[in-house]
Amino acid sequence: MKTSTSEKVLLVPCSGIGKVHGLIAREAVYRALENTDPDKADTMCLSLLVTADKDTVAAIRHHRCITVDGCPKLCAYKNLEIAGGKVAQSVRVVDAFKGHKGARPGDGTALTDEGWQIAEEIAQDLTNKVNQLLTAGKEK
Numbered sequence: 001m002k003t004s005t006s007e008k009v010l011l012v013p014c015s016g017i018g019k020v021h022g023l024i025a026r027e028a029v030y031r032a033l034e035n036t037d038p039d040k041a042d043t044m045c046l047s048l049l050v051t052a053d054k055d056t057v058a059a060i061r062h063h064r065c066i067t068v069d070g071c072p073k074l075c076a077y078k079n080l081e082i083a084g085g086k087v088a089q090s091v092r093v094v095d096a097f098k099g100h101k102g103a104r105p106g107d108g109t110a111l112t113d114e115g116w117q118i119a120e121e122i123a124q125d126l127t128n129k130v131n132q133l134l135t136a137g138k139e140k
Contacts, residue, residue: 009088009130010060011043013068014076018108021070021093024119027111028093029068031123032130041130050079060085064133066126069093089129096122 013029016022029043048056060080066089067076077090096118097103105115
């Protein structure tokens with residue numbers, strides 16, 4: 001059975017340009033999408049949402065979304081809610097660091113091996129969350 005468009009889950013990473021936590025958020029989303037059927041998940045650019053791009057706003061209102069925020073300011077989460085989106089799950093990169101005390105993940109332009117490891121862990125969590133949301137949607 002092919003997944004309909006309305007069942008697709010959108011992964012919405014923060015922008016966090018120039019910040020390592022933002023880079024990890026984006027890379028984790030890209031990695032998760034590499035491991036997920038394109039009919040089941042996609043991403044969108046937060047700046048399009050913030051500038052009220054009509055197609056982007058329509059998409060986040062029509063699909064369940066997982067926000068991925070780099071820092072505790074929760075820009076992706078808050079902007080998605082403000083635009084009327086459906087936040088089904090929220091992931092914070094800073095929470096992933098709890099299991100990596102003293103990690104040196106890199107900087108806003110390049111990740112170290114530790115940074116990539118954290119991004120991979122978040123990507124796996126995102127993949128699992130997408131699958132859980134899709135499974136829960138079929139049970140209704």
